[in-house]
Amino acid sequence: MPCIRQIIAGVVIAGALALASAYTAMADELASWNDGPARKNIVDFVTAVTSQGGPDYVEPAARVAVFDNDGTLWGEQPIYVQLAFVLDRVKALAPEHPEWKDTEPFKSVLVGDIAGVAASGEEGLTQLLGATHAGMNSDDFTKIATDWIATAKHPKTGKPYTSMVYQPMLELIDYLKAHDFKVFIVSGGGIEFMRPWTERIYGIPPENVVGSSIKAKYDVNDGKPAIVRLPQIDFIDDGPGKPVGIYDHIGRRPIAAFGNSDGDFQMLEWTTSGAGRTLGLIVHHDDAEREYAYDRKSPFGRLDRGLSEGPKRGWTIVSMKDDWNEIYPQ
Amino acid sequence: MPCIRQIIAGVVIAGALALASAYTAMADELASWNDGPARKNIVDFVTAVTSQGGPDYVEPAARVAVFDNDGTLWGEQPIYVQLAFVLDRVKALAPEHPEWKDTEPFKSVLVGDIAGVAASGEEGLTQLLGATHAGMNSDDFTKIATDWIATAKHPKTGKPYTSMVYQPMLELIDYLKAHDFKVFIVSGGGIEFMRPWTERIYGIPPENVVGSSIKAKYDVNDGKPAIVRLPQIDFIDDGPGKPVGIYDHIGRRPIAAFGNSDGDFQMLEWTTSGAGRTLGLIVHHDDAEREYAYDRKSPFGRLDRGLSEGPKRGWTIVSMKDDWNEIYPQ
Numbered sequence: 115m116p117c118i119r120q121i122i123a124g125v126v127i128a129g130a131l132a133l134a135s136a137y138t139a140m141a142d143e144l145a146s147w148n149d150g151p152a153r154k155n156i157v158d159f160v161t162a163v164t165s166q167g168g169p170d171y172v173e174p175a176a177r178v179a180v181f182d183n184d185g186t187l188w189g190e191q192p193i194y195v196q197l198a199f200v201l202d203r204v205k206a207l208a209p210e211h212p213e214w215k216d217t218e219p220f221k222s223v224l225v226g227d228i229a230g231v232a233a234s235g236e237e238g239l240t241q242l243l244g245a246t247h248a249g250m251n252s253d254d255f256t257k258i259a260t261d262w263i264a265t266a267k268h269p270k271t272g273k274p275y276t277s278m279v280y281q282p283m284l285e286l287i288d289y290l291k292a293h294d295f296k297v298f299i300v301s302g303g304g305i306e307f308m309r310p311w312t313e314r315i316y317g318i319p320p321e322n323v324v325g326s327s328i329k330a331k332y333d334v335n336d337g338k339p340a341i342v343r344l345p346q347i348d349f350i351d352d353g354p355g356k357p358v359g360i361y362d363h364i365g366r367r368p369i370a371a372f373g374n375s376d377g378d379f380q381m382l383e384w385t386t387s388g389a390g391r392t393l394g395l396i397v398h399h400d401d402a403e404r405e406y407a408y409d410r411k412s413p414f415g416r417l418d419r420g421l422s423e424g425p426k427r428g429w430t431i432v433s434m435k436d437d438w439n440e441i442y443p444q
Numbered sequence: 445m446p447c448i449r450q451i452i453a454g455v456v457i458a459g460a461l462a463l464a465s466a467y468t469a470m471a472d473e474l475a476s477w478n479d480g481p482a483r484k485n486i487v488d489f490v491t492a493v494t495s496q497g498g499p500d501y502v503e504p505a506a507r508v509a510v511f512d513n514d515g516t517l518w519g520e521q522p523i524y525v526q527l528a529f530v531l532d533r534v535k536a537l538a539p540e541h542p543e544w545k546d547t548e549p550f551k552s553v554l555v556g557d558i559a560g561v562a563a564s565g566e567e568g569l570t571q572l573l574g575a576t577h578a579g580m581n582s583d584d585f586t587k588i589a590t591d592w593i594a595t596a597k598h599p600k601t602g603k604p605y606t607s608m609v610y611q612p613m614l615e616l617i618d619y620l621k622a623h624d625f626k627v628f629i630v631s632g633g634g635i636e637f638m639r640p641w642t643e644r645i646y647g648i649p650p651e652n653v654v655g656s657s658i659k660a661k662y663d664v665n666d667g668k669p670a671i672v673r674l675p676q677i678d679f680i681d682d683g684p685g686k687p688v689g690i691y692d693h694i695g696r697r698p699i700a701a702f703g704n705s706d707g708d709f710q711m712l713e714w715t716t717s718g719a720g721r722t723l724g725l726i727v728h729h730d731d732a733e734r735e736y737a738y739d740r741k742s743p744f745g746r747l748d749r750g751l752s753e754g755p756k757r758g759w760t761i762v763s764m765k766d767d768w769n770e771i772y773p774q
Contacts, residue, residue, distance in 0.1 A: 175643065175649060178651075252691055296651065298651075305692070305695070306695070309695045309696075313505065319505060320694065320695030320696050321508075321626065321628075321652075321693065321694045321695055321696070322651075323695060327692060330688050330691055330692070331684070331688060332684040332685070332686075332687040332688055332710055332714070334713070338717070339687070339710070339713055339714050339717050341687060341688060341691045341714075354661070354662040355662070356662075357662045357669070357671060358660050358661065358662055358671060361582055361660055361671045362635070362657060362660070363651065363693060364650065364651045365635070365636070365639045365650030365651055365653060366639075366650050366651070380662055380669070383664070383669055384662070384669050384671075387668070387669050
């Protein structure tokens with residue numbers, strides 16, 4: 115009998131400890147988010163859709179959350195990281211292409227004339243993508259992207275790009291995963307440019323990454339099979355392309371969407387017009403001191419329509435300055 | 445002190461019970477597989493890649509397994525299930541299209557002339573797909589496919605198609621999932637035709653389904669957003685398309701691939717030419733009595749090259765007749 119009593123006491127103590135630690139964990143999970151409406155909206159939403167028996171309950175299988183990448187999970191200023199990769203690759207490959215010195219858009223890249231690159235338009239961009247992202251097999255491209263991301267540095271901070279991810283968003287991903295959400299990246303960036311590092315940096319595996327892509331073909335040479343990357347754009351996962359990319363890759367409508375620019379507008383619109391409770395959230399870059407301040411007029415990550423219409427649509431606008439007490443992982 | 449001893453005894457007994465139940469579970473997991481080389485190859489492979497510290501160990505994140513659908517997870521005779529869907533839909537829609545009575549390939553469909561349908565070739569097929577799979581929004585198509593699969597019956601057995609899935613393969617999916625594999629369908633069939641029921645029938649969620657697709661666009665009408673399905677083929681996930689579909693959707697090379705026809709050849713080739721231990725497996729339909737017997741000359745699910753080259757490549761050839769003691773779930 116004393117034995118039973120001791121066991122019961124032990125179970126009660128263990129239970130109390132577990133409960134206390136669950137509360138602490140919940141508080142810690144979003145530690146970089148200041149108390150305020152943004153944090154509250156997130157916690158209220160997650161609590162509502164995970165409360166079994168509640169009116170807003172969503173079963174785990176349908177808890178799909180989608181995150182934009184550039185400007186939402188990591189920085190996109192002064193230029194998109196992938197554009198920095200393109201510029202670096204053109205410079206690295208230039209010795210094999212003496213003709214580039216006199217041919218646009220390569221000429222502008224080599225003399226560092228970003229305006230000239232921009233002036234080459236979509237055709238120029240396709241040429242740059244073809245020269246830097248295609249013509250090799252999938253394993254070789256993965257190695258090129260992996261090697262570059264391991265050594266490239268941000269022009270302002272001198273830090274690796276993968277250390278300039280947003281700590282509050284990392285916490286948000288973990289918080290959602292801890293509540294049985296399936297978390298996906300849905301980015302305008304190249305799908306194969308992101309996949310080599312998203313699992314390590316964000317805890318999001320390659321199969322949960324949706325992005326823009328070029329065409330590829332299967333080829334067997336001397337009995338050795340390979341996926342060969344072709345210089346032809348296959349899919350642009352931006353703006354109205356994002357709901358289409360979600361339909362193709364995920365096959366169901368998300369209940370939560372996180373973005374920062376007008377390229378995410380349709381993804382948030384599609385998500386928040388679904389049945390049941392949903393969450394749409396936009397990160398507003400208004401922190402010139404700790405990061406960057408930009409919105410309606412920025413060439414990268416322009417946020418205009420979302421800033422005007424978002425609040426009317428019930429979307430949460432996150433002020434980087436006021437809502438986040440940390441920007442980067444320490 | 446007696447209390448401690450009782451607790452220890454309890455822990456030992458609980459441990460022994462757990463161990464015994466694990467062994468029973470393992471035996472039961474592949475209950476419809478007869479003892480033989482096919483079953484042994486599967487168990488040996490899974491044991492090898494999940495044995496921590498062993499030479500063939502693969503971490504859970506990389507345990508990707510891909511399954512063909514038609515002829516591998518469910519039947520494909522006398523015609524592909526999705527073709528039966530197309531024929532039924534043409535008949536259902538015919539009253540709205542009086543001109544179909546005199547126009548191929550619809551005319552042949554309406555008089556039940558399968559050879560005439562086949563003679564209309566790829567162009568005819570595209571027309572049939574356009575008429576039956578496109579022109580509606582994604583939710584409407586999901587409803588059409590869901591309603592059809594709930595009521596359609598196999599012409600020979602009179603059973604719902606979803607009850608004619610292969611019990612041994614269901615056990616194999618569960619067995620792999622129990623060993624922390626990520627299980628995907630990679631099918632030549634339409635991705636949105638499969639997704640409404642794969643989770644319920646196979647336990648494979650929509651986001652783990654890769655298939656052929658038509659193009660789609662995002663559209664907002666009167667403030668109501670929709671994904672509209674367009675009458676244009678986007679991607680054929682068959683033959684050399686399968687490794688490309690895997691690259692696009694999963695982003696890493698599988699370590700196990702399961703198919704039944706030459707449409708799966710490249711998927712098995714791509715999988716089994718990866719580094720480390722892999723498993724390639726082909727279901728050979730040689731059971732005329734309990735299912736169908738067909739291979740090198742079948743118009744649906746033709747298996748010729750795989751049957752000749754598979755064994756030389758170390759692929760496991762499953763004899764439905766000899767290796768399976770059950771075909772369908774009881």
